[in-house]
Amino acid sequence: MAKVEIDNLTKRYGSIVATNDISLDIEDGNLTVLVGPSGCGKTTTLRSVAGLETPTEGTISFDGVDITDRQPQDRDISMVFQDLALYPHMTGWENVAFPLRAEKEYSEQEIEEAVRETAEVTDCDRFIDKKITELSGGQQQRVALARALVRRPEVFLMDEPFSDLDELLKRQLRAEVVQLQQEFGVTMIHVTHDQEEAMTMGDNLVVMNKGKVVQSGNPDEVFSRPRTLFVAMFIGSPQINRFDCDLSWDGDTAVLDSGELVFELSGDQAAPLREATETKLAVCVRPQRLTWAEAEPQDRLSVPVTVNLAEKIGTEDIIRCTTPEGTSVTAEVNSGILSEGMEGYLTFESSNLHLFDGVDENAERLN
Amino acid sequence: MSTSQTNWFKWAGRGLLVAYTLFVGFPIYWTLNTAFKPLGQIGTFPPTLYPKGFQLDAFVWVLSNSRAIDAILNSLIIATGTTILSVILGALAGYAFSRFSWVDPGGHVSFWLLSTRMFPPVAVVLPIFFIYGRLGLQDTLIGLILLYLTFNLPLTTWLMRDFFDKIPTSFEEAAFVDGYSRFQAFRKVIFPLVRPGLVATMMLAWVFAWNEFLFAWIITGNSTSTYTTILPTLIESNQIQWNNIMAMATVVATPPTLILIAFRDNIIEGMTLGMTDI
Numbered sequence: 001m002a003k004v005e006i007d008n009l010t011k012r013y014g015s016i017v018a019t020n021d022i023s024l025d026i027e028d029g030n031l032t033v034l035v036g037p038s039g040c041g042k043t044t045t046l047r048s049v050a051g052l053e054t055p056t057e058g059t060i061s062f063d064g065v066d067i068t069d070r071q072p073q074d075r076d077i078s079m080v081f082q083d084l085a086l087y088p089h090m091t092g093w094e095n096v097a098f099p100l101r102a103e104k105e106y107s108e109q110e111i112e113e114a115v116r117e118t119a120e121v122t123d124c125d126r127f128i129d130k131k132i133t134e135l136s137g138g139q140q141q142r143v144a145l146a147r148a149l150v151r152r153p154e155v156f157l158m159d160e161p162f163s164d165l166d167e168l169l170k171r172q173l174r175a176e177v178v179q180l181q182q183e184f185g186v187t188m189i190h191v192t193h194d195q196e197e198a199m200t201m202g203d204n205l206v207v208m209n210k211g212k213v214v215q216s217g218n219p220d221e222v223f224s225r226p227r228t229l230f231v232a233m234f235i236g237s238p239q240i241n242r243f244d245c246d247l248s249w250d251g252d253t254a255v256l257d258s259g260e261l262v263f264e265l266s267g268d269q270a271a272p273l274r275e276a277t278e279t280k281l282a283v284c285v286r287p288q289r290l291t292w293a294e295a296e297p298q299d300r301l302s303v304p305v306t307v308n309l310a311e312k313i314g315t316e317d318i319i320r321c322t323t324p325e326g327t328s329v330t331a332e333v334n335s336g337i338l339s340e341g342m343e344g345y346l347t348f349e350s351s352n353l354h355l356f357d358g359v360d361e362n363a364e365r366l367n
Numbered sequence: 368m369s370t371s372q373t374n375w376f377k378w379a380g381r382g383l384l385v386a387y388t389l390f391v392g393f394p395i396y397w398t399l400n401t402a403f404k405p406l407g408q409i410g411t412f413p414p415t416l417y418p419k420g421f422q423l424d425a426f427v428w429v430l431s432n433s434r435a436i437d438a439i440l441n442s443l444i445i446a447t448g449t450t451i452l453s454v455i456l457g458a459l460a461g462y463a464f465s466r467f468s469w470v471d472p473g474g475h476v477s478f479w480l481l482s483t484r485m486f487p488p489v490a491v492v493l494p495i496f497f498i499y500g501r502l503g504l505q506d507t508l509i510g511l512i513l514l515y516l517t518f519n520l521p522l523t524t525w526l527m528r529d530f531f532d533k534i535p536t537s538f539e540e541a542a543f544v545d546g547y548s549r550f551q552a553f554r555k556v557i558f559p560l561v562r563p564g565l566v567a568t569m570m571l572a573w574v575f576a577w578n579e580f581l582f583a584w585i586i587t588g589n590s591t592s593t594y595t596t597i598l599p600t601l602i603e604s605n606q607i608q609w610n611n612i613m614a615m616a617t618v619v620a621t622p623p624t625l626i627l628i629a630f631r632d633n634i635i636e637g638m639t640l641g642m643t644d645i
Contacts, residue, residue, distance in 0.1 A: 050540075050544055051543075051544075052540050052543070052544075071543070072540070072543040072544045073543055073544075073546050073547065073548060075544075077544060078544060078545065079540075079541065079544045081537040081540070081541055082537070083535055083537050085535065085537035085538050085540065085541035087538065087556055087560075088560070089559045089560055098542075098545060098555075099545035099546060102545055102546030102547050102551070103546060147545075151545070151546075
């Protein structure tokens, strides 16, 4: 197992900058998830750790040893590829045994044992003897996992391997991978564009955008204190509610006016707004923090809405609403209390607001 | 109504196929028919539809005449030599074009490789004749092998590049990560997957070299004649040895036929270029 350090990693393809000065410390035995939209540089970062890309600048080290110039063969890593890269001319068993045959250091008996053991923990012993082309998507996934784990690598890399699976299988495999990672105590870097997957899997979440790390930290912290407007909009499902408001001051009271909705903040809640450098600010609130009220409350902030659609997702409903002038607001409330056409107020505490200095995606958090 | 129409189409389609089969098959039948006839029966009118008095004389002539045998052997050496060279070089070049983009930025090199196929070969016969004269390559086996190589190599390079392109780069990357060198990854992963394509490419290259006439006619002399240059010499001023010509045609058609039958799965897979899954 190893601690992975990425220092000032930059990778350019001609004039295109894939990753721009990325620095990350990944603790030994930690599961770190790199998440971001396509083209954000997450896969380039992962491939640089694997040695499949040569960084233009910067270094990568495992346990303090600089491995930037080492070939992938000499890094003691394993990787599950997006297309899995299982070899169709071999059986599942031969695929799993493949990494062990690279050097002649294992006897046939040792290989046999290691493959059997790994096949058991990844739950693919039932179909391991079949040809790859005869396996279902989920079974191939398990074989790919087994192949990556069989050598007990220092660092385990996963490049969106679940993207082609159906939702149920995806959830199941995610949970199993997390369990295996903890069991083996291996350092793991997982890349995904799926923020939900990122939230549920990682000890440590690294949000990337346009070749840069925007925020890293544990998932709860990233969710509850997004550092920029991009993170707020990207992380969280359903997406955060956003109102672009003009800031003005009425004595010590900050007035945020979206043109339709007006939020007044005072005291401690208003203080951070003194730091604002822009006059148009993004004011955001998570759908999970909204509660329903029939009448306009006096002690809480609120938005008058009409319910357009209630989507059932189990014990909660996601309700899609619009204000009288057509601003969309989404809320997550207890199931069954709201139905289409109802009118009322979505209310929240002023402390639930996320305030950003500006309305572009790089706008920094104020509070 | 629709059923009878479907039937009509079906039967018309079959009729067309039968007619075409007869059209294609007749020359083969006539070749065999003529090869087994005594010379005296060949020119008769009306012609006999099967050999009366089945004769193997013509085949005996082909297999015992040193000129015919030497020519077939020469063809064999030249075709096989050029195939081996063009497939090895074509596979290496195809792999490089497929995997290393810096080898050929913009794809100009690989495109102009095909230029040797853009003009009729006859256009370069004379220049090559004189160049070969200067280099002392006329009437040598190696001369013809090299000449066919220039025509085969672009074809094999392009075909092999397509076969390598069909194999995802992640297959190799996975092998690198698992501890294999590029050469080992090629041998264990890429080669087994590209083998059907390699076989198909070999066949195409071999058949081209085996059947080539024009350059062989110009470049070879007495010591390296290929079978294609021997056949026309059997047309003499006072008689045409039809039975010998046909027997020789039968003999030289046998190897490609057997090869095609033996490797038909590979060849179909190779020809369809990715239509069948690897």
